[in-house]
Amino acid sequence: MTTTVQAAQQPLSAPSGLGRGSLATRRRLANTLVRTGIWLSVIIAVVPVALVMYYVIAKGAKMISWDFLTKPIPRQLANPGGGIGPAIAGTLLMTGLASLLAIPLGVLGAIYLNEYGKQNALARSVRLMSNVMTGVPSIVMGLFIYTAVVLTTEQSGLAGALALACLMLPVVIRSSEEMLRLVPDELRQASLALGARKWRTIVTVVLPAAVSGIASGALLGVARAAGETAPIVLVVGLTQRVNWHLSGSNTALPVQIYRNATEPFEAATDRAWGAALTLVVIVLLATLISRLIANRFAIKER
Amino acid sequence: MTQITDRPPAQPLTARGRGAASDRAFSAVSLAAGALVLAILVLILVTTLREAWPALKYAGLGFVTSPSWVPLEVDGAGPVYGALSFVYGTTVVSIIALIFAVPISIGIALFLTELAPTRLRSTVVTVIDLLASIPSVVFGLWGIIVVGPALVKVYNGLHGALGDIPVLGSLFGEPVSSGRGFMTAGMIVAIMIIPIITSITREVFATVPDADKQAAYALGATQWEMIRGAVFPHSFGGMVGAVMLGLGRAMGETIAVALTIGAATQITPNLFAAGNTLASVIALNFGDPGVPPGRSALIALGVLLFAITVVINYAAAVVVRRADVRMKGASA
Amino acid sequence: MTATNDRPAVHIDAGWRHDGAERQPADGGAALMELRDVSVFYGDYEAVRGATLPVRQNEITAMIGPSGCGKSTILRALNRMNDLIRGARVTGTITYLGQDIYARDVDPIQVRRQIGMVFQKPNPFPKSIYENVAYGIKINNIKGNMDDMVEEALTGAALWDEVKDKLKTSGMALSGGQQQRLCIARTIAIKPAVILMDEPCSALDPIATGRIEDLMYELCKQYTIVIVTHNMQQAARVSHHTAFFTAEVDEKQVRHGRLVEFGETGRIFTNPKDPRTEGYITGRFG
Numbered sequence: 001m002t003t004t005v006q007a008a009q010q011p012l013s014a015p016s017g018l019g020r021g022s023l024a025t026r027r028r029l030a031n032t033l034v035r036t037g038i039w040l041s042v043i044i045a046v047v048p049v050a051l052v053m054y055y056v057i058a059k060g061a062k063m064i065s066w067d068f069l070t071k072p073i074p075r076q077l078a079n080p081g082g083g084i085g086p087a088i089a090g091t092l093l094m095t096g097l098a099s100l101l102a103i104p105l106g107v108l109g110a111i112y113l114n115e116y117g118k119q120n121a122l123a124r125s126v127r128l129m130s131n132v133m134t135g136v137p138s139i140v141m142g143l144f145i146y147t148a149v150v151l152t153t154e155q156s157g158l159a160g161a162l163a164l165a166c167l168m169l170p171v172v173i174r175s176s177e178e179m180l181r182l183v184p185d186e187l188r189q190a191s192l193a194l195g196a197r198k199w200r201t202i203v204t205v206v207l208p209a210a211v212s213g214i215a216s217g218a219l220l221g222v223a224r225a226a227g228e229t230a231p232i233v234l235v236v237g238l239t240q241r242v243n244w245h246l247s248g249s250n251t252a253l254p255v256q257i258y259r260n261a262t263e264p265f266e267a268a269t270d271r272a273w274g275a276a277l278t279l280v281v282i283v284l285l286a287t288l289i290s291r292l293i294a295n296r297f298a299i300k301e302r
Numbered sequence: 303m304t305q306i307t308d309r310p311p312a313q314p315l316t317a318r319g320r321g322a323a324s325d326r327a328f329s330a331v332s333l334a335a336g337a338l339v340l341a342i343l344v345l346i347l348v349t350t351l352r353e354a355w356p357a358l359k360y361a362g363l364g365f366v367t368s369p370s371w372v373p374l375e376v377d378g379a380g381p382v383y384g385a386l387s388f389v390y391g392t393t394v395v396s397i398i399a400l401i402f403a404v405p406i407s408i409g410i411a412l413f414l415t416e417l418a419p420t421r422l423r424s425t426v427v428t429v430i431d432l433l434a435s436i437p438s439v440v441f442g443l444w445g446i447i448v449v450g451p452a453l454v455k456v457y458n459g460l461h462g463a464l465g466d467i468p469v470l471g472s473l474f475g476e477p478v479s480s481g482r483g484f485m486t487a488g489m490i491v492a493i494m495i496i497p498i499i500t501s502i503t504r505e506v507f508a509t510v511p512d513a514d515k516q517a518a519y520a521l522g523a524t525q526w527e528m529i530r531g532a533v534f535p536h537s538f539g540g541m542v543g544a545v546m547l548g549l550g551r552a553m554g555e556t557i558a559v560a561l562t563i564g565a566a567t568q569i570t571p572n573l574f575a576a577g578n579t580l581a582s583v584i585a586l587n588f589g590d591p592g593v594p595p596g597r598s599a600l601i602a603l604g605v606l607l608f609a610i611t612v613v614i615n616y617a618a619a620v621v622v623r624r625a626d627v628r629m630k631g632a633s634a
Numbered sequence: 635m636t637a638t639n640d641r642p643a644v645h646i647d648a649g650w651r652h653d654g655a656e657r658q659p660a661d662g663g664a665a666l667m668e669l670r671d672v673s674v675f676y677g678d679y680e681a682v683r684g685a686t687l688p689v690r691q692n693e694i695t696a697m698i699g700p701s702g703c704g705k706s707t708i709l710r711a712l713n714r715m716n717d718l719i720r721g722a723r724v725t726g727t728i729t730y731l732g733q734d735i736y737a738r739d740v741d742p743i744q745v746r747r748q749i750g751m752v753f754q755k756p757n758p759f760p761k762s763i764y765e766n767v768a769y770g771i772k773i774n775n776i777k778g779n780m781d782d783m784v785e786e787a788l789t790g791a792a793l794w795d796e797v798k799d800k801l802k803t804s805g806m807a808l809s810g811g812q813q814q815r816l817c818i819a820r821t822i823a824i825k826p827a828v829i830l831m832d833e834p835c836s837a838l839d840p841i842a843t844g845r846i847e848d849l850m851y852e853l854c855k856q857y858t859i860v861i862v863t864h865n866m867q868q869a870a871r872v873s874h875h876t877a878f879f880t881a882e883v884d885e886k887q888v889r890h891g892r893l894v895e896f897g898e899t900g901r902i903f904t905n906p907k908d909p910r911t912e913g914y915i916t917g918r919f920g
């Protein structure tokens with residue numbers, strides 16, 4: 001506190017030897033410069049977003065058609081035609097299964113942290129380690145599933161889903177714990193005072209009170225997972241046909257974008273943009289729905 | 303009026319049974335789910351290390367000291383696995399990314415906490431959210447098709463202007479014709495780590511007590527002087543944590559880098575040259591890892607990357623939590 | 635409606651409170667619960683030391699005393715809500731119908747099932763009014779027609795007329811006083827024997843407070859009530875017996891809550907035996 005005030009004083013008292021006018025000008029100049037810099041950084045960040053969105057929409061939109069969204073992937077990416085149907089199916093299958101695994105487990109983990117473990121040693125280390133786990137590169141998670149699952153079975157949609165679930169798990173735990181923390185303790189006490197057991201209190205009072213926040217956070221995690229490429233490239237293999245099974249090679253939208261992007265042919269590039277638009281729409285839809293749920297929650301809180 | 307109404311006769315208080323057991327079961331299940339995080343982290347290390355072992359044993363110390371990576375038999379000589387070039391590439395790309403991303407993120411965070419008119423604030427927040435939700439492969443696609451080719455001209459210009467100056471000249475060397483290289487990859491990664499650095503610095507800035515800011519203003523400080531005197535000192539720890547988290551993300555970024563870095567195994571000061579990072583080389587070569595133990599060697603690169611990022615993220619988490627505790631202590 | 639009409643009578647005729655005949659319940663006030671030498675610890679800190687008092691059936695027992703003297707602490711000990719606080723311990727014995735509620739084989743859930751609690755801040759669940767009342771009934775598997783039981787509880791809490799047309803709306807949308815009565819309805823829906831109330835009116839205005847007081851008076855015909863209050867008029871108006879607590883510094887300079895005096899409310903307020911009680915009552919009252 002004291003150091004802060006002193007620090008604030010320094011720039012004021014340092015140039016006391018200079019004339020009043022020049023001091024004011026220098027300070028005003030510095031201030032203007034910084035303000036300009038701040039505005040500039042916002043603009044610098046907005047430009048790439050705008051450009052990416054522009055390219056994705058401009059180049060992707062002309063590709064989108066029913067055929068493109070449903071047809072199998074051509075064997076030769078250099079050739080025009082074909083579609084990305086199997087990739088859409090794979091993305092839905094794998095993110096769907098990953099969500100079914102990671103969301104319940106993540107919410108349970110958050111329940112442990114916020115309702116049982118609280119500040120004990122195990123809870124604290126789980127909390128810290130889920131922060132660390134959020135930062136584990138997705139390619140490493142891919143290698144993990146490759147060594148732990150694929151080597152003993154095969155490249156499959158199941159392996160992809162497991163990799164995505166591992167990536168989602170810490171995200172769901174962290175956001176769900178935040179939401180559980182917002183549930184006022186009075187509600188828990190009210191329920192317990194009515195003779196409810198702790199688990200019933202959690203399931204019937206605490207979770208419903210936090211459900212929209214949890215859903216919103218989880219959906220953001222789903223959106224992230226849908227865009228993951230690296231682990232999928234390692235563990236699901238490749239297929240040209242729709243595969244709704246958990247076994248056998250599969251594919252996903254990000255993989256198709258990646259593969260087509262590396263091919264120096266126009267047909268492939270076009271296909272990549274079309275797949276990118278499809279993926280961005282899916283991801284943004286999930287994000288938007290998550291926002292809507294979160295907003296409803298915010299209003300109900302008041 | 304004083305009649306005692308019929309209440310069900312008091313039950314014994316000791317009716318335990320199924321109820322208490324269900325409570326124990328639920329807490330055990332939730333504990334297991336929480337502990338899963340620890341189990342997965344341990345399993346990652348165990349399984350990847352097990353598969354990486356043959357290559358590590360084969361390469362020995364050379365794995366971290368040799369800059370050459372030749373996953374084939376050449377003239378009877380066995381494959382060579384040296385990760386140094388990729389460690390170098392990872393470092394260069396991350397540094398470039400931080401150099402661009404940190405000032406911009408801090409700028410945006412200051413904008414959001416100090417400068418922005420209310421209406422613009424939510425717009426900028428939306429844009430940053432949008433930025434965070436665009437998948438990295440889409441940035442990679444944009445980078446390889448649009449940004450790389452567009453930047454070649456800029457690179458050429460810089461090379462022409464600065465190429466003859468002793469130190470700068472070696473940094474700004476001859477660009478690759480496709481524009482793919484450290485610089486392009488670094489800039490793409492910079493864009494992708496802006497959201498995480500911004501969101502954490504912003505949270506940190508938001509916790510600066512209003513009293514401190516008022517105190518600075520009361521002393522006649524300009525906005526910049528207030529930021530320098532009140533906001534920055536108060537948020538230093540949190541900012542360091544944010545930068546470290548950004549660094550962790552930058553090092554682990556895979557697909558966007560794989561698409562834009564140009565895939566070359568070399569250590570060169572030339573920022574416009576092609577290279578590879580630990581993450582990108584795994585993604586690029588995993589389908590075709592060369593002679594055994596090539597795949598094992600790629601997994602070994604993953605182990606190295608895992609170790610580095612875990613250390614960085616652990617440190618970042620600790621730093622952010624410290625800063626968090628201190629700030630909460632200060633404002634309470 | 636009738637409740638509001640009763641109010642002035644309660645205020646003006648302070649006599650009923652001091653008239654022993656009116657106060658005495660039919661069974662002469664058999665003790666439903668008994669505290670014997672009860673101390674409550676938070677970790678190493680002994681928040682309340684050695685309290686001994688009875689809670690008589692179909693009576694209202696008030697606990698008064700300066701802030702921090704451990705009233706809430708004792709109250710929470712009565713239905714084992716203290717179990718939820720890490721490090722909280724109770725020594726001495728607290729019995730309910732002769733059973734030690736802290737005995738090894740006692741299930742705190744069963745204790746709370748029969749000894750309910752209403753909190754200082756109204757805390758309805760973020761569910762509909764109906765669901766709020768139905769919650770405890772469902773949790774405890776009480777058999778019967780749910781609609782009837784909900785109506786009975788809301789009527790019992792003098793809230794039915796106000797909410798009968800909007801049972802589906804959120805309990806959070808009610809006024810503070812209505813929310814508190816909803817919390818009471820929620821508690822009486824499971825028909826506990828004892829209702830503990832911790833400053834149930836401190837978040838309410840005088841009119842809402844009056845309605846809750848009337849309600850307590852009605853409820854004590856069927857239930858046994860223990861109320862913690864800072865409002866001494868309230869204690870004097872509604873309670874049959876009063877326990878006065880205060881915080882005292884022991885030889886090691888540590889503050890503990892102590893029970894100073896327990897007795898019939900009329901006597902405590904008109905003729906306190908302990909000078910500390912008198913000081914507190916006159917200091918605030920007169």
Ligand SMILES: Nc1ncnc2c1ncn2[C@@H]1O[C@H](COP(=O)(O)OP(=O)(O)OP(=O)(O)O)[C@@H](O)[C@H]1O
Binds near residue numbers: 706708
């Ligand atoms: N959860 C807790 N942990 C540790 N100490 C506590 C806890 N709750 C209360 N105390 C301490 O126990 C003592 C009694 O607190 P209690 O809340 O019972 O007082 P009170 O008489 O209800 O006060 P008030 O009239 O202000 O509500 C106080 O010194 C308080 O600091």
Ligand SMILES: [Mg+2]
Binds near residue numbers: 705707832
């Ligand atoms: Mg209290």
